[in-house]
Amino acid sequence: MARQTPPPPPEPDAAGAANSQALRERIDAAIAMAGGCLDFADYMALALYAPGLGYYSAGQERFGPGGDFTTAPLMSDLFSRTLAREVARILEGCHGDTVLEYGAGTGQMAADGLAELARLDALPRQYLILEVSADLRARQAATLEARVPALKDRVAWLDRLPDKPLRGVVLANEVLDALPVRRFRRQPRGVHQLGVGVDDRGDLCWRERPADAELSAAVAAIESDRGERLPDGYTSEWCAGLTPWVQALADSLESGAALLIDYGYPRGEFYHPQRGTGTLLCHYRHRAHDDPFFWPGLQDITASVDFTLAARAGQQAGLDVLGFATQGNFLAGAGLPALLEAAAAGDPHRAAELAQEAKPLLFPDEMGERFKVLGLGRHLPLTLPGFSFADHRERLSAQRI
Numbered sequence: 528m529a530r531q532t533p534p535p536p537p538e539p540d541a542a543g544a545a546n547s548q549a550l551r552e553r554i555d556a557a558i559a560m561a562g563g564c565l566d567f568a569d570y571m572a573l574a575l576y577a578p579g580l581g582y583y584s585a586g587q588e589r590f591g592p593g594g595d596f597t598t599a600p601l602m603s604d605l606f607s608r609t610l611a612r613e614v615a616r617i618l619e620g621c622h623g624d625t626v627l628e629y630g631a632g633t634g635q636m637a638a639d640g641l642a643e644l645a646r647l648d649a650l651p652r653q654y655l656i657l658e659v660s661a662d663l664r665a666r667q668a669a670t671l672e673a674r675v676p677a678l679k680d681r682v683a684w685l686d687r688l689p690d691k692p693l694r695g696v697v698l699a700n701e702v703l704d705a706l707p708v709r710r711f712r713r714q715p716r717g718v719h720q721l722g723v724g725v726d727d728r729g730d731l732c733w734r735e736r737p738a739d740a741e742l743s744a745a746v747a748a749i750e751s752d753r754g755e756r757l758p759d760g761y762t763s764e765w766c767a768g769l770t771p772w773v774q775a776l777a778d779s780l781e782s783g784a785a786l787l788i789d790y791g792y793p794r795g796e797f798y799h800p801q802r803g804t805g806t807l808l809c810h811y812r813h814r815a816h817d818d819p820f821f822w823p824g825l826q827d828i829t830a831s832v833d834f835t836l837a838a839r840a841g842q843q844a845g846l847d848v849l850g851f852a853t854q855g856n857f858l859a860g861a862g863l864p865a866l867l868e869a870a871a872a873g874d875p876h877r878a879a880e881l882a883q884e885a886k887p888l889l890f891p892d893e894m895g896e897r898f899k900v901l902g903l904g905r906h907l908p909l910t911l912p913g914f915s916f917a918d919h920r921e922r923l924s925a926q927r928i
């Protein structure tokens with residue numbers, strides 16, 4: 528059968544195009560200020576978070592069928608309900624009273640999770656949401672009001688982490704992939720940084736310069752972990768903000784656990800020779816591609832997570848690695864099969880429907896393998912069932928595979 532060219536993505540409406548144009552002017556000014564080559568992390572930060580204009584700050588629909596992508600909590604409540612069961616165990620294990628969710632999106636995971644915790648008689652005293660986007664906060668409040676009105680008063684929104692360290696659980700689903708990354712290319716005579724400039728036609732383009740000391744040191748550490756240099760021309764990303772992000776989380780956790788869920792790899796697989804063009808992934812109207820310059824502000828820009836870097840940052844900050852599993856294995860261990868059985872209540876038709884719903888969360892060729900769960904904890908005398916099914920923490924060692 529002949530290969531078909533996919534249809535072009537739909538053009539944005541006039542308001543979207545105007546928003547992107549206004550953001551482009553901000554980006555052009557930043558490029559000029561940076562001498563014609565803006566570090567990619569600064570570009571990504573503007574494209575996603577520029578006040579009023581960035582992808583997560585500008586109020587357009589992002590999630591679900593009318594948006595650009597979907598996430599596990601939006602696919603089925605089985606995801607959040609299974610996670611809630613693990614949350615209940617952690618709260619009990621550390622005598623905790625707080626759940627803190629980073630980047631709560633539409634608020635679906637908070638609503639379904641709180642409802643499940645109520646069913647389990649394991650509600651936390653407070654459910655805090657740390658969200659950078661003002662309009663997503665409003666969206667989350669509306670979801671909670673509609674779905675769990677009796678529990679909404681337990682929810683509070685934060686601008687920054689709480690001053691007093693908490694006892695409980697920190698959750699972040701698909702938040703780390705949105706942290707701005709720096710891009711680099713290994714060249715025969717050194718490491719280069721890939722920045723953003725403007726070409727002769729006025730379009731955004733890649734610009735390559737010798738890397739600064741921070742990026743050179745990061746690539747030297749990656750190569751030291753590998754035990755050899757990356758191949759010439761190898762291009763990839765490094766997230767400068769990940770270590771401080773985990774450090775801040777650790778400082779906020781008196782006891783309990785953080786569950787970090789995202790797509791990514793242990794370091795040895797992330798910087799694999801076969802992944803020589805990096806992991807940037809952009810989403811626009813449910814089309815995935817790798818061009819971060821397409822309609823700035825109207826598309827999501829993400830990169831895979833280096834879970835070895837996240838685990839090391841946690842350990843350096845005094846946290847224990849509780850486990851590292853694929854999402855499929857984590858959900859299986861945390862109780863999804865029992866939840867399915869209980870929800871089907873002996874009705875084979877309903878059981879088949881629910882199994883169908885669980886498939887994309889569990890199956891290796893869907894989210895089950897590409898998404899991982901990293902557990903970090905402090906003073907938690909528990910083995911979490913989510914990591915009991917198959918714990919791959921040994922894969923976090925940075926050795927080349």
Ligand SMILES: C[S@@+](CC[C@H](N)C(=O)[O-])C[C@H]1O[C@@H](n2cnc3c(N)ncnc32)[C@H](O)[C@@H]1O
Pocket residue numbers: 583598599600601629630631632633636657658659660663699700701702705706
């Ligand atoms: C891809 S969405 C995931 C939303 C939700 N967790 C879900 O799974 O449906 C990323 C979310 O993280 C938020 N976000 C991005 N960077 C953040 C940061 N540094 N701190 C807190 N939230 C952040 C975004 O505004 C958005 O709500």
